[in-house]
C-alpha cells in the first residue's frame with residue numbers, strides 16, 4: 001500500500017479549483033492508500049491571520065473536507081499544527097535548503113511582486129515546510145493541482161539531498177499525482193489565470209445559487225467568433241474548461257458546435273454553466289452547513305486525526321534524528 005499526503009491552506013473557503021485540482025483526488029485515493037490529508041494552518045501564517053480568522057478558516061476547511069466525502073475512519077484528517085514533528089523536520093531540512101534556490105521559485109517571486117511589504121522568511125522557506133509535510137509520512141504520491149508542480153520538485157530535491165548527505169535511502173522522493181493524467185489547472189472567471197482564493201475570481205463550494213449565477217454571468221467573454229471554427233480566446237476557453245468539470249458531454253458538445261458555427265450566445269452558455277455548477281455544489285453546500293454547526297463532531301475528527309498523524313510523524317522524526325546523529329543520552 002502506498003502512502004499519500006496532501007493539504008490545503010486554511011486561508012479561506014474551498015473553491016472549484018481546490019476541489020477539481022486536489023480534493024476530488026483525495027476522495028478517490030483514500031480507500032486504496034495509506035492516506036494523510038491535512039489543513040495547512042502553519043502555512044497560512046505567512047499572511048498573518050488574526051486568531052479568529054485562523055480558527056474560522058481551519059474549522060471551515062475541515063467541515064468542507066468532510067462534506068466532500070473524506071472519511072475520517074479511512075483517511076487520516078488532521079491539522080498541520082497538531083503535529084509539531086512537522087515543524088522539527090522543517091527546521092532540519094532548512095539546514096540544507098539554499099537561499100538562492102528558494103529565491104528562484106516562481107511562487108516566491110510572485111508573492112514578492114504582489115506583496116512587497118510582507119516578504120517574510122516563512123514565505124521564502126514555504127517549499128521546505130511543504131517538503132516536511134510530505135516526507136514526514138514518507139509519502140510517495142501527492143495529489144495536487146498544476147500550480148504545485150514546482151513545490152513538489154523541491155520536495156524531491158530536499159528528500160534526495162538528505163539521503164545523499166547522510167548516505168541513506170531513507171526518504172522517498174514524492175511524485176505529484178493525478179491518476180496518470182496531467183495535473184489540472186482550473187481557470188478563474190476573470191479571463192486569465194487560475195482560480196484562486198484571494199483573486200476575486202472564484203466560485204466557492206459554499207456559495208449560494210444566487211451568488212453563483214451572479215458570478216458566472218459577470219465572467220469575462222468577448223464579442224463572439226466571426227469566423228467559422230476559429231480558435232477560442234483564453235476567456236472563452238476558460239468557460240469551456242469549467243464546463244468540462246461540471247457539465248454533461250452533450251451540453252459541452254452543443255455549445256462547442258454553436259461556437260464553431262458562430263451562433264453561440266454567451267448568455268445561454270453562462271446560464272447553463274451556472275446551473276450545472278449549482279447542481280454540483282448544492283448538496284455539498286448543505287452538508288458543509290450541517291457539519292460546520294457540529295463543533296463536537298469536528299473536534300472528535302481532529303483529535304482522532306492528530307493522534308494517527310503524530311504516530312506516523314514521530315516515528316519518522318525519531319529515525320531522522322538518529323540518522324543525523326543526535327544521541328539520546
Ligand code: TYM
Pocket residue numbers: 005006007008009010016017018019020021022023040043129130131133134142143144145146147148184185186187194195196
Ligand atoms: P492551496 O491551499 O493553494 O491549494 C490546495 C490545493 O488546491 C489546488 N488548487 C488548484 N488546482 C487546480 N486549479 C486551481 N485553480 C487551483 N487552485 C488551487 C492546489 O494545487 C493544491 O493542490 N502549499 C499548498 C498547501 C500545502 C500542501 C502541502 C500541498 C501545504 N503543504 C504538502 C501538498 C503537500 C497550497 O497552498 O495549496
